[in-house]
Amino acid sequence: MHSHIDLPAASVLHFGPYAFHLRQRLVLDGDRQLRMGGRALDILQVLVERAGRVVRKEQLIALVWPDSVVEEINLRVHIAALRRALGDGENGQRYIVNVPQCGYCFIAPVQAGSVAQVVFETLHAPQHNLPARLTSVIGRDSLVGSLVRQMPLCRLMTLTGPAGVGKSTVALRVAELLLQHYRDGIWYIDLSVIDDAPSLLDHLLRTLDTSFESLVSRHALLVLDNGERRREPCRALVERLLLAAPRLALLVTSREPLQADLETLQSVAPLAFPKASASDTVDEVMSYSAVQLLVSRARARQHDFSLREQDLPTVCDICRRLDGLPLAIELAAAQIDALALVGLQTQLDNGLRLLSHGRRTAVARLQSMNAALDWSYQDLKSSEQRVLQRLSVFKMAFTEAAALRVIDGAHLTAIIERLVAKSWLTVEQGADPVRYRMLNTIRCYVREQLESSGELSAIVHRYALYHGRHRSGSGVQLAT
Template sequence: MNSLDDFNPASVLRFGPYTFHVRQRLILNGDQPVRVGSRALDILQVLVERAGRVVTKEQLIAQVWPTSVVEEINLRVHIAALRRALGDGGNGQRYIINVPQCGYSFIAPVHRDSAAPQTPANPPPPHNLPARLTPVIGRDALVGSLMRHLPACRLLTITGPTGVGKSTVALRVAELLVQYFRHGVWHVDLAQISDDSSLLEHCLQRLGSDLAGLCERHALLVLDNAEHQHAACKALVEHLLGAAPRVSILVTSREPLQVSGEALKQLSPLSLPKPVAVDDVAEAMGCAAVQLFVSRARARQHDFQLRAQDVQPLREICRQLDGLPLAIELAAAQIDVLGLIGLHAHVSDGLQVLSQGRRTAVPRHQSMRAALDSSYQRLSEPEQRVLQRLSVFKMPFTLEAALAVVSCTPLASSRLAAIITSLVQKSLLTQEGSGSACRYRMLNTTRRYAREQLERSGEGVELERRHARYVNQLRTHSGVYVFT
């Protein structure tokens, strides 16, 4: 059975009203693009290339997920998404059928066009992307959306909290867009730059070009971990947007660059199982956080299986870890030492269980504490102090509550409000709603880290007392217990 890349890269596959541009990973219905996730596209390619034949479920999984163990439910989810996207069954037109006990078959006639089939394909564009060692889980729809958006957008910044997977998503998007950019895709990790040379000079060295040459290039520049060089990155991007009109820029950062024309994508944690599905393995495996945990656990224990009695503790583990991919991977790495029940017992105790990760990872990703250290150390002293003090709130809180509990002489109300806004921009707080309905929330992992810093400061006991007094006042005046 051929691999996904064993076809002429110029191939165009046509069926019904659809045109599948394989090299561009694009499906058109007439002249309108069809929204299909990356994994679903891989599945469609396998089926269409073998139209009229039955492809077993095992073959599909082996082709689309070659380096990981995947449950059949994942395949069914993507098949269902494909059918919806193609209108399969609408107006009597069928494309993909299920062959009971066998697999799936693409049954519509397929016409294939190939440009210059007698000539060798052009060499792939150059790139310096790092090799991906593990599959990307739970981000197919997002990656597909960013791929469609980026070519028409000069600057796209992916933001989000520590450990949410910004770099993983950006690098996956870049991998899939290598063929689109004639002069390649170039990755620059700003966290690794410590010399005094300008960021522009560093990027030009990576691209093997001078500024005049860069102005003529059709390329994608991935500026990773921009918060480590925020001011320099902002200046570089502003310069490139004006000087290199065919260069697109994909940025990952805990906060926006705030450059004119910047498109923002706030990256959310992975989806969690619903509390009511306490023992439904299939439904739990439909959630990305569980899929990631199981995949990484099987890398440690090849015979690991999620059982019905494991669903509830695993759901709680993923919830305590906020659905953050880095935290989930670090927890799964302890499965052979603690087991699932032991991990469940320890995960709410603090960050110690998340202290041993991949030795090959960069230092800030080897433990959750190291990752949070990297964020915390870049804060100003007032921002650090406010973050510490806000850790007394275990539930979402209002600005009014923060002012009542956290403010002190060095942190007047007006200044405190500005600092809270800054912490939101830096992805250390999440803002939910607006106006009178506005609430702020701290992720569990961030709150535990900030609470450790608060205890070291010696202010923990006093802040707990102030918090308790405020809660009692709410009870007295409204009869409603809101904050814990």
Template sequence: MNSLRSINSDAVLRFGPYAFHLRQRLILEGDRSLRMGGRALDILQVLVERAGSVVSKESLIAHVWPTSVVEEINLRVHIAALRRALGDGQNGQRYIVNIPQRGYSFIAPVQRDRTGTLVPVETEHKPQHNLPARLTPVTGRDSIIGSVVRQLPVRRLMTLMGPAGIGKTTVALRVAELLLQHYQDGVWRVDLAAIDDPAQLVKHLSRTLELDVGGTLLGQRHALVVLDNCDHLLECCRAVVDNLLASAPRLSILATSREPLQAAGETLMRLPALAVPPASAIYSVAEAMDYSAVQLLVSRARARQQGFTLRQQDLKAVREICRRLDGLPLAIELAAAQIDALALVGLQAQLGNCLQLLTQGRRTALPRHQSLKAALDWSYEQLSPLEQIVLQRLAVFKMAFTLDAAIGVISGAMLLPASLVNVVESLANKSLLSVEQGNGVTRYRFLNTTRAYALEKLEHSGYLRAFELRYERYISRAHWASIGQVALQLVE
């Protein structure tokens, strides 16, 4: 049993309108009990027992999780839940404040009462869920996970977006874990990856949530549903989500998809790549470990190879590996699996053939998550034939490109400029191209791994050399046009 539960267990701590009965692990506001999770109560007890003092984050974590290694975001999430439950900040009353660089402090006056009337103990609420056990820590996602955790209970519908391998499911499951104590009727993941027939979606959802298909799905249940892998069932998902949110006012939905569901009230959250080192030199191992892509590579390498240590002479190779793999978590994990066989320098040398190299995934994962090529295959197969053709041909661009450049290189009698514009925007919407804005100009860019995949497809089609020549001619014309424009400006 947690040692916190035996500290002054007969006392009742009173602050504001609240009475904290330590023995019964119960907080009353008048006659109403507040529903809080066990960890949140542990944190509150430490802070109230030391009211007026600053308690460091490290000390709080050590007291509340004495036998576990946890991430700081766990603490932040429970502090946020405490503040919501206590109405912290409402009507000018503050209870818990953050002291930058130091920790947290409980600032409200506290009275200790050993004669308070105790009430019958309520049965502790145990959140229900079907979340899989997490075997590894989540790296480099604290900020976005914290943002989703804070917003989701209020916004109700959020969609995590991003390309294949960016870690949408990983982030969604971590958010769900952290919100277990918030949703009284549980947190439920509904994985749609194995469903091909849209007609099966409602049946699958009902079976997962143990609901009557013909009745009102969730009614007044206070729950979170994670709709994972919505990409191939967008229209059906949109209809189901709209119906669920309308019929269940206390329900929240977190979806993962390459593109928006376009449901009413949807909040989009695009997942960025992990932070990669800059092209400039890295001068120390400590500096390299500031980047989340390097952290993930090293942690996964250590899991595979006992005694693995990042050395000074490895920094150039590590930087190049992380950059060439675009900071994609799936690609980095698959690369780390090769380090014991190839070493870092050997892995770096093989990155030109990255799609074939990054094939040794987790056997227990879904087929499309077992390798980077499988993940890209799945995304590619969801495209229309025209989208597939455009994706292939755009791969001849080695750098970011504008729509005008795309029209100049790959449009033709069978691919008119107006159609091409729509397809490029669709590919960006599906997270197969990233969008960059600068100086009033929109540019599109491939991830290195996606470009390598599309180039391979273009080569198999037999048109690679033809479009490489068209690209080279376009670049040459653009170069000479730029020189001519500069010369004209000089004359003027």
């Protein structure tokens, strides 16, 4: 098979621990040659040369089998063999991901061993300012694949969800996979760091080093992160850009919708976690993305970490109590080498204090769960904060009628709806009447605020009276 770009004959492509010698058609892991067939090498070359781009299945088949009619199952078999040869997925390292209903993408960083190739890649590199991703993205293949397919047809997409659910991670992964689609590049703006900027538009133009007249003619994607922090200016900005720049697309992350014209909403849900582990095996528990993330991050810090049968109840409980929130799981995993799993489970009884040791290189709001929640709690109205604090006595799902009986406050219905819109409460799907739920991590946080307010005893007493009258069938329990 011929090379698909003008590679020098002696080029070597490096990724992970491997060196792919294109001329000799071999892959080395140090001095050891990996055993893989010719078709697998062809597939690898196509994907590596297009690292960061989604290669459609039809295109991959046409390039690897140009003179044959081949079924998709053949491609899947060779992809599986290639992944096994590379140890794809071991120790948290991913190389090839499947973008559902679309194709495959090589996601590991690739470096060329030839100066000529480095020059070639520099001249043809997509324009962007996306931050470097330090860890693999786990449990988001389906969502990312769906967004990759939607974005070329969508002018404004807003990703919503609670603190720590991974909205920014998903948005940046989608942006990485779309780098080749937008001729004039992809540009990332973190709205959380420009509170003192006189104008979001001015900041955007300075970041892109361009004028408004030049911007409106571009075919580009703008990623606006943390839109809730400056929601009204952000909405005004995107609506102006949508009107003035017909080839510009916007991908926004926000804990609540912008309510802008042409806005498409996509909720980012927590990672899946097992409800119980009494009869589950290690393989069954590892099929849940929350567990995969916990184990992957634990192995990154403690290389001999392995999940054993006796660990399953503990791991399931940890992931459940952390609500499947990626940020909470990553912060917890950082403590496993010091506390072990049982110690970590025990320390979770002390609220969110354990979840306060993130990467020192992370922005301040992502170094602890308290900081992540403080970020949007401070933006709530005092009436919203007060209702949220009082609702923390409900450990299980509750109805509006139950809330009205337990807590005082004018306009309670409207406030609850706003708290749902701002991702502080979730709505149970299919429940009749409508039932609301507060994530465990959020409940711990606002319970501390309730304790500081001096209202704890009164609210707990009112709840106990209500619970006593409706003990049979209320579906709620007292938070402890």
